[in-house]
Amino acid sequence: MDDRTYTADAAPGGTVTVAGWVHEIRDLGGIAFVILRDTTGRIQVKFEKEEMDDDLVETGLGLSRESVVSVTGDVEEEPRAPTGVEITPESVEVLSAADTELPLDPTGKVDAELPTRLDNRTLDLRREAGQAIFSIRGEILRAVREAFREANATEINTSKIVATGTEGGTELFPITYFGREAFMNQSPQLFKQLAAGSNLERVFETGPIFRAEEHNTPRHLNEATSIDFEGAFCDDDDAMEICESIVVAAYEGVAENCADELEALGIDEEFTVPERPFPRLSYEETIERINALGVLDDQLVWGDDLPTEGETALGADVGRHYFITDWPAEVKPFYIMDHDDDEALSTGFDLMHPRMELVSGGQREHRYEKLIEGLEAQGLDPEAFEYYTRAFRYGMPPHAGWAIGGERLIMTMLELDNIREAVLFPRDRQRLSP
RNA sequence: GCCCGGGUGGUGUAGUGGCCCAUCAUACGACCCUGUCACGGUCGUGACGCGGGUUCAAAUCCCGCCUCGGGCGCCA
Numbered sequence: 001m002d003d004r005t006y007t008a009d010a011a012p013g014g015t016v017t018v019a020g021w022v023h024e025i026r027d028l029g030g031i032a033f034v035i036l037r038d039t040t041g042r043i044q045v046k047f048e049k050e051e052m053d054d055d056l057v058e059t060g061l062g063l064s065r066e067s068v069v070s071v072t073g074d075v076e077e078e079p080r081a082p083t084g085v086e087i088t089p090e091s092v093e094v095l096s097a098a099d100t101e102l103p104l105d106p107t108g109k110v111d112a113e114l115p116t117r118l119d120n121r122t123l124d125l126r127r128e129a130g131q132a133i134f135s136i137r138g139e140i141l142r143a144v145r146e147a148f149r150e151a152n153a154t155e156i157n158t159s160k161i162v163a164t165g166t167e168g169g170t171e172l173f174p175i176t177y178f179g180r181e182a183f184m185n186q187s188p189q190l191f192k193q194l195a196a197g198s199n200l201e202r203v204f205e206t207g208p209i210f211r212a213e214e215h216n217t218p219r220h221l222n223e224a225t226s227i228d229f230e231g232a233f234c235d236d237d238d239a240m241e242i243c244e245s246i247v248v249a250a251y252e253g254v255a256e257n258c259a260d261e262l263e264a265l266g267i268d269e270e271f272t273v274p275e276r277p278f279p280r281l282s283y284e285e286t287i288e289r290i291n292a293l294g295v296l297d298d299q300l301v302w303g304d305d306l307p308t309e310g311e312t313a314l315g316a317d318v319g320r321h322y323f324i325t326d327w328p329a330e331v332k333p334f335y336i337m338d339h340d341d342d343e344a345l346s347t348g349f350d351l352m353h354p355r356m357e358l359v360s361g362g363q364r365e366h367r368y369e370k371l372i373e374g375l376e377a378q379g380l381d382p383e384a385f386e387y388y389t390r391a392f393r394y395g396m397p398p399h400a401g402w403a404i405g406g407e408r409l410i411m412t413m414l415e416l417d418n419i420r421e422a423v424l425f426p427r428d429r430q431r432l433s434p
Numbered sequence: 435g436c437c438c439g440g441g442u443g444g445u446g447u448a449g450u451g452g453c454c455c456a457u458c459a460u461a462c463g464a465c466c467c468u469g470u471c472a473c474g475g476u477c478g479u480g481a482c483g484c485g486g487g488u489u490c491a492a493a494u495c496c497c498g499c500c501u502c503g504g505g506c507g508c509c510a
Contacts, residue, residue: 028474029467048468065461082471100462101444101480109472110446110460115502170509187510213508214435224510308506350510357510405510418503430502 004070008040012077012085018043019070019095021126022063024107032061035082036071037126044081045071046088059092066098066106066123114418121425121434132261133421136254137410141206143253144227147246153202153229158191160184160208164384171212173222184210187403188228189335190388193364196230197396204229206406214429218418219356221407223427229361230401236347236363239400240323243351243359244276247321250409267415274321278351281318282326290314303328315354325349334374336362347400353412361402368392 005016020038034045047060063069073089103119104112106126117124124130145155161177162185172183187209195203209226229242251273254262262268281289287300290310300310306324325348329338332348339345351359365371371392375382382389410422420426425434 024471026470026473027467028470031468031470033470033473035471044471046469050468078469080469080471102461104445105460107472112445113502116445209510211509215506215508216504217506218504220509226510305508360510403510408510 006040007036007038007043007083010043010075010085010087012075015072015074015090016087017070017072018087020068021106022065022067022069022098024065025061025063027061032057034060034063036069036087041083043083044078044086045073045092046078046081046086048088052089056089056092059094060089063092063094064098064100066102066126067094068096068098069094114420118420118426118431119434125424128264129266132258132264133410133414133416134424135261136258136414137422139253139258140250140406140410140413143249144206144246146253147249148204148229151202151242151245153204153231154200156192156195156200156203156205157207158185158188158195158205160210163387171214173210173212184212186211187226189403190385192228192230192401193335193399194388194391196232196399196401197391201232201397202230202234216429218420219408219411221419221423221426221428223423225406225423227404227406227409228401229403230364230399232397232399234363234400235398236325236349236361236400239361239363239402240280240325240349240351241277243361243402243404244278247351247358247404247409248274248276251413254413265414278320279318279322280325280349281322283324283328284326286314286324289317293317303330305331311352311356315352315356318352319354321354321358322352323349324352332362334371334378334380335364337365337370349402351402351404353408355412356408357405358408358412359402359404361400363398363400366392366396366398368396 003017004019007018007020010016010018018036018038020036023035023037023042026033030049032047032049034047035042036045045060047057049057070093071087071089072091073087075085075087077084078086102123104116104123106123108127108129112124125134148155161175162183170186172186175182175184188205188207192203192205205228206225209224211222211224213220213222227246229239229246231239231242255271255273259268262271284302286306287302287304290296290306290313291299293313295313296307296310300306326339326345327348329344329346332346336346336348339347346362348360348362350357365374368389371389372382375385407419407422410416411419416422420428
């Protein structure tokens, strides 16, 4: 297909071969128009019945929508055509005929519900808005990688099959590994710490994480993409600064390179890059502010988790990205370090978007004895984590890091109603295919 | 895990006991139309998730199942 020209590059004055999908057919009688679509856009192909070969006309008008065709012909300037140029075909080859009665309408004239769209994802992504989400997703990953590189972090890939049960917090998917019990990894947390303790010092990873929670909400997935960072000789403040810079880089990349996509999603007007630094609220200030908003039946007290309703109300009140810092040590996992001056307070932080939690992070406990104490305090068996804790006996620098819920970043950035829209083939409680 | 609400042609919908052999749009098929750009026009095909029950009468009420969405919890 060396001689294929993209529709966007089909310039007047030459003969080209374009290939793509039949977007629409408009038969006006003596003249008919076929709109051909490819990844770069659309072009109109003209069929004048009186003046053209009967076989050619028959092929052209016999096409079904979404069939894949290759069209060779002269490109002419034509002010009456949608893009100002038009192809008069010499030959039309049907590469793949589409069945009629499509399961959804790629022109977007008729809506389709999310399950219908996910069952027919290929057709769904022929819609402009569908395509836009994944072009932007690609841009976010590109921008994030570049920003990590500027922060001297090395990209790593860690195993998704793990032996130890849990590091806390969530249900895991059990699997059988050559007859042994194993699990799908809930997070690269422990591995990235082991990597940060090496000469790499700063590492990042974008990869899948698996959570076996049977939740059914528009903001949870059972397989999600985690954007992880871990840096040696970083404290919680350093980690938050790097976190801000990565989030802002993602927004900047999209602002710079995805204008058409934002327009297709109808959010080009309001799209703004968040300003740094993000406000920081301590956990204590957070619960006080939520209580003051008066949205909860019961006032929050120290040690409570933040209920969704309070989180939403506070998000609306703050109106932008913000950090919640200084969480009670008891609600954070064993690997999060406590403050030296107050062991009831942890260095853990969350980055919040007004709609939901986006990131959790913190400084890590790098002192071997404290780490073992922490495991025991949370009822975990230090023996089971020996593969992890042993590195802490051989020179583990102070370090800190965080993880962004990748789909949540996309969902909040693009104002998507449902997180499944941000994943090509989402895994939720019901859906295992495609 | 607890709770709530849905499922009507291919798609998206209207329809809360008789006015429904079911509305509208789009798609699909046939015909008319030489500049459409959500082309237009005429005609046509096509559906009440599955099973049971109540009733003279069920898309509509009840029960079970399947299935989808949402709220909470937990989490990112």
